[in-house]
Amino acid sequence: MTTQAIQVRGLEKSYKELRVLRGVDFEVARGSIFALLGSNGAGKTTAVKILSTLLRADAGTARVNGFDVATQAAKVRESISLTGQFAAVDEILTGRENLVLVARLRHLKEPGGIADDLLRRFSLTDAGARKVSTYSGGMRRRLDIAMSLIGDPPVVFLDEPTTGLDPQARIEVWQAVRELADNGTTVLLTTQYLDEAEQLADRIAILHEGRIIVNGTLAELRKLLPPAKVEYVEKQPTLEDVFLTLVGGKGGDAGEPRVPAST
Amino acid sequence: MNRHFFGDTAVLLGRSLRHITRSADTIITTAVMPIAMLLLFVYVFGGAIDTGSVPYVNYLLPGILLITVASGIAYTAFRLFTDMQSGIFERFQSMPTARSSVLWAHVLTSLVANVISLVVVVLVALLMGFRSSAGVPAWLAVAGILILFTLALTWIAVIPGLTAKSVDGASAFSYPLIFLPFLSSAFVPTDTMPGPLRLFAEHQPVTSIVNAIRALFTGQPVGADIWAALAWCAGILVVAYFFAMNTYRRKIS
Numbered sequence: 244m245t246t247q248a249i250q251v252r253g254l255e256k257s258y259k260e261l262r263v264l265r266g267v268d269f270e271v272a273r274g275s276i277f278a279l280l281g282s283n284g285a286g287k288t289t290a291v292k293i294l295s296t297l298l299r300a301d302a303g304t305a306r307v308n309g310f311d312v313a314t315q316a317a318k319v320r321e322s323i324s325l326t327g328q329f330a331a332v333d334e335i336l337t338g339r340e341n342l343v344l345v346a347r348l349r350h351l352k353e354p355g356g357i358a359d360d361l362l363r364r365f366s367l368t369d370a371g372a373r374k375v376s377t378y379s380g381g382m383r384r385r386l387d388i389a390m391s392l393i394g395d396p397p398v399v400f401l402d403e404p405t406t407g408l409d410p411q412a413r414i415e416v417w418q419a420v421r422e423l424a425d426n427g428t429t430v431l432l433t434t435q436y437l438d439e440a441e442q443l444a445d446r447i448a449i450l451h452e453g454r455i456i457v458n459g460t461l462a463e464l465r466k467l468l469p470p471a472k473v474e475y476v477e478k479q480p481t482l483e484d485v486f487l488t489l490v491g492g493k494g495g496d497a498g499e500p501r502v503p504a505s506t
Numbered sequence: 507m508n509r510h511f512f513g514d515t516a517v518l519l520g521r522s523l524r525h526i527t528r529s530a531d532t533i534i535t536t537a538v539m540p541i542a543m544l545l546l547f548v549y550v551f552g553g554a555i556d557t558g559s560v561p562y563v564n565y566l567l568p569g570i571l572l573i574t575v576a577s578g579i580a581y582t583a584f585r586l587f588t589d590m591q592s593g594i595f596e597r598f599q600s601m602p603t604a605r606s607s608v609l610w611a612h613v614l615t616s617l618v619a620n621v622i623s624l625v626v627v628v629l630v631a632l633l634m635g636f637r638s639s640a641g642v643p644a645w646l647a648v649a650g651i652l653i654l655f656t657l658a659l660t661w662i663a664v665i666p667g668l669t670a671k672s673v674d675g676a677s678a679f680s681y682p683l684i685f686l687p688f689l690s691s692a693f694v695p696t697d698t699m700p701g702p703l704r705l706f707a708e709h710q711p712v713t714s715i716v717n718a719i720r721a722l723f724t725g726q727p728v729g730a731d732i733w734a735a736l737a738w739c740a741g742i743l744v745v746a747y748f749f750a751m752n753t754y755r756r757k758i759s
Contacts, residue, residue: 295600297758317602325600331593335525347517348603350510374528390597 248273248398248429249294253303256289263289265453266303271431271446273397276424278444279433285450287433288328291402294431295325308398324391328402330383331390332375338362338386339371342393349394361389365419381412388419392428399423401432405439410483411490417442508604515604518611522585526619532581533619537626540574544627547693548634555694560724563636567628568719569692572712573684574627575620575656579663580680582616586667587676590757599758609664609754616660617653624652638723647732648722654739655715659683661746668753692716711738 249271256264263286271277281287292298294305296316305312308322333341339358346354362371365385375383384404391399401420405413420443424430434440440447441461448458457464480488508514526533544566547555552562589595589608598608628636640648663680670676687693689703690712696704707713714734721728 297596297599320600321602323600325597327593327596329593331597333521333594334592335528336521340524344517344521345597345601348514348598348601350513350602 246273247271247306248275248308249277249431250306251290251294251303252305254290254293254300254305255302256286256293256298256300263453264293264300267450267453267455269448269455269458271429273429274424274427275445276420276430276432276443278440278447279431279450280435280437280440280447281433281450282435286453287435287450288402290450291325291400291431291433295323295400296320297325322396323398323400324394324396325400326387326391326402326404328406330380330387332383332387334376335374337372337374338367338378338382341375341386341390345390345393351394357393361392365389379412380408381415384408384412384416385419388416392423396428398429398431401430403433403435405434405436410486413439414487508607510602511604511607514607515610515614518598518607519614522611522615523618525585526615533622533626536578536581536619537574537623537630539577540570540623540627541630543573544570544631544634557695561635561637563631563634564638564723565720566693567631567636568716568723569687569690569712570627570631571624571652571719572655572687572692572715574623575652575659576680576683576686578620578623579616579656579659579683580677581619582612582660583663583667583670583676583679584673585615586612586664587670587673590668605758606751606754609750612667613657613660613664616663617656620656620660621653639725640723641725644722644725648719651715651719651722651732651735651739654736654743658739658743658746661743661750664750665746665753668750668757686710687712687716690716711735711742714738 247270249269251267251269254264254267255262267286267290269277269279279287279290289298293300294307294312296312296319299313307319310318310322312319333344336344339362342358342361343354346357351357359368359371362368365388367382367386367389370378370382375386378386388401388404391401404420405416408416417439420430420432424445432439432443444461446458446460447464448455450456457467544563547566548563552566555562555565557565586609589612595608599605638645662683666676666679690696690707690710692712696707696713699707714731715738717731718728718735720726721731
């Protein structure tokens with residue numbers, strides 16, 4: 244077994260004339276969180292689709308959990324789970340039924356027990372018997388991620404997991420992602436939010452016009468710019484601090500209502 | 507074939523059957539239009555249509571059953587389209603699940619939903635005075651033809667379900683199929699139609715299927731119609747299956 248959970252070499256993909264990926268290389272270490280950062284249309288989703296066997300690359304190779312995505316697709320599918328850009332949940336089924344469905348399709352024993360356990364972990368127990376169409380955006384996304392964890396796949400792909408979520412739901416998702424990595428799961432997430440990459444990722448790669456233009460830890464990326472200047476500024480609470488304090492945000496570091504110290 | 511094919515198909519079939527029971531309106535809507543046509547033609551136009559000694563409701567029912575299926579499969583396309591759009595399709599495809607199970611589950615669901623609608627329409631026809639001298643074997647033969655017809659049309663419905671860009675596009679293909687029985691022996695005998703139309707009406711699939719079912723219901727010899735009906739259904743089934751599977755393979759690779 245290699246130490247790299249994901250290895251990508253010279254990946255290329257075009258849609259007709261449009262060259263979306265123009266030779267992408269990166270590696271993701273086991274148990275780490277890797278963020279693929281880029282603006283809309285940079286090719287993030289295309290890269291994730293190739294890695295999760297939904298698309299074929301035009302050129303280059305990609306290995307996930309040691310298996311080649313082109314020639315060992317079935318093995319790759321057993322090693323991964325994909326949480327797409329839009330919550331891939333069944334609206335008509337209840338939350339619990341969604342989880343049971345995925346557990347059955349992964350051919351696991353005791354799908355009911357697995358579902359109840361995940362409902363608890365993602366604070367969805369009370370909503371478990373309700374149709375997903377009644378869920379809020381944050382609950383939907385949590386269920387979506389819970390569905391991805393069934394069967395404990397060693398590699399998880401999260402394609403823009405917090406796009407369209409309110410700040411509170413975002414923190415909940417971040418917490419879920421951190422817990423995943425703490426338990427040894429490799430996470431590849433794509434995002435267009437810089438702070439999300441900053442908060443979560445062990446390594447960050449910036450995908451721009453179909454190529455990775457930088458790849459490193461946050462500290463390494465910071466060194467690319469001139470050393471920090473020391474400036475004294477009045478620390479105002481950010482709007483996010485205010486919002487989370489007022490609505491009594493739970494989870495993350497917003498657990499207690501904080502009153503920002505005046506300076 | 508993947509060793510999980512049957513198990514996975516059963517799980518996914520359970521899922522879409524649950525969709526049907528939770529949105530029973532789709533089955534009711536499917537049955538409402540053919541029932542409305544049945545009422546309209548039997549009580550409004552039927553008196554003016556000469557079908558000899560055969561009561562008009564007996565004459566009309568086979569064609570109405572085909573219209574029931576033609577409008578029912580619009581929902582098959584719709585359900586498949588919704589899965590494609592919602593991302594759950596991609597989730598299934600990225601899992602170690604038998605790949606064609608997703609499609610087969612939709613096809614079998616379509617069969618179940620259409621059979622329910624057909625039973626509802628037949629019950630309404632019985633209330634309206636439909637009577638048949640057919641015995642059990644003839645009823646089974648009718649059921650067999652209708653199931654084959656449903657499968658053939660369902661595989662046609664899979665193609666727009668997979669490729670449509672909008673909800674309207676996914677179900678619009680069914681309109682010509684619903685209209686086709688009007689240009690056949692389903693509503694009126696073809697004898698009164700002008701030359702070219704009559705030629706078309708007598709050689710399109712609906713006429714032979716309708717004639718075969720009608721003969722079975724009345725206990726008449728089915729003659730060559732049943733073979734033409736079976737050949738049409740089987741032919742459409744094979745061609746549609748081939749195209750649908752081809753489209754599906756392109757979608758998932």
